[in-house]
Amino acid sequence: MTTKPSSxxxxxxxxxxVGGAAAAAAVITQQSGxxxxxxxxxxxxxxxxxxxxxxxxxxYRTAKI
Amino acid sequence: xxxxIDAPPDNDLDVHRVLPEDQARAEIYALLGNLFYQPPSAELxxxxxxxxxxxxxxxDSNFCRAWRALQEAAANxxxxxxxxxxxxxxxxxxRQPVMLYGSFYLAGFLNExxxxxxxxxxxxxxxxxxxxxxxTEDHLSALCDVMRFLIEGDRGxxxxxxxxxxxxxxxxxxxxxKQLCAAVIAATQTHFYKHVAQFMREFxxxxxxxxxxx
Numbered sequence: 601m602t603t604k605p606s607s608x609x610x611x612x613x614x615x616x617x618v619g620g621a622a623a624a625a626a627v628i629t630q631q632s633g634x635x636x637x638x639x640x641x642x643x644x645x646x647x648x649x650x651x652x653x654x655x656x657x658x659x660y661r662t663a664k665i
Numbered sequence: 666x667x668x669x670i671d672a673p674p675d676n677d678l679d680v681h682r683v684l685p686e687d688q689a690r691a692e693i694y695a696l697l698g699n700l701f702y703q704p705p706s707a708e709l710x711x712x713x714x715x716x717x718x719x720x721x722x723x724x725d726s727n728f729c730r731a732w733r734a735l736q737e738a739a740a741n742x743x744x745x746x747x748x749x750x751x752x753x754x755x756x757x758x759x760r761q762p763v764m765l766y767g768s769f770y771l772a773g774f775l776n777e778x779x780x781x782x783x784x785x786x787x788x789x790x791x792x793x794x795x796x797x798x799x800x801t802e803d804h805l806s807a808l809c810d811v812m813r814f815l816i817e818g819d820r821g822x823x824x825x826x827x828x829x830x831x832x833x834x835x836x837x838x839x840x841x842x843k844q845l846c847a848a849v850i851a852a853t854q855t856h857f858y859k860h861v862a863q864f865m866r867e868f869x870x871x872x873x874x875x876x877x878x879x
Contacts, residue, residue, distance in 0.1 A: 613871070613875055617719055617720035618719070618728065
């Protein structure tokens with residue numbers, strides 16, 4: 601089942617400065633989540649408190665936080 | 666069964682595609698989760714300071730003013746000083762000056778009924794605490810993690826319906842976050858994090874309002 605996005609909601613978010621730059625916004629995520637090279641944190645899971653059960657575990661292998 | 670939402674109007678596009686606005690929301694949750702889980706590295710501070718990805722259209726909303734103030738604070742911050750601030754304010758040597766756990770604000774104590782209810786709910790969602798995590802599920806960063814997952818989904822799991830996102834946000838974040846923001850802003854131990862809290866407060870205000878528009 602799909603639902604079309606609400607144009608009013610999209611306009612609301614865009615007007616307040618949220619959105620419209622997803623590709624570039626990813627810079628924040630990539631930087632914020634990169635463990636420091638050689639640090640103890642480098643081997644830590646990416647998630648901050650949870651791990652998903654098997655069917656969605658891939659999420660945290662790719663998550664940047 | 667999860668319900669795909671926010672599919673782009675063009676039927677030829679992948680139904681799992683996340684709209685730019687929602688991608689930005691997910692990344693803000695990721696940033697907030699990161700900032701409250703560990704002190705920011707010098708690289709992250711620089712990234713925040715130099716980012717041109719939010720509020721890049723001249724918007725003068727409260728959210729954008731808070732974002733620009735955070736950027737300025739990041740530009741002027743020293744990573745070591747921010748680490749000391751984080752450790753002092755959120756870890757402490759005894760009781761933390763500022764608690765980052767929902768159950769503390771909702772029940773007055775840690776590990777109380779709200780945490781048990783949250784755990785049950787996360788189990789139903791297929792989520793569980795990582796064995797390597799020392800934080801409980803009601804830690805702000807964990808809750809931001811969940812919101813990001815609900816917004817983005819992954820290859821095997823589509824984004825959750827806005828109604829699901831809204832319900833989780835209202836009950837597990839919005840119900841106590843204003844108190845947390847006030848505590849961070851009022852704390853004598855915080856400097857950089859006052860700006861983080863102001864940015865978070867404005868972002869969650871937008872979340873609160875936008876869910877009602879959906």
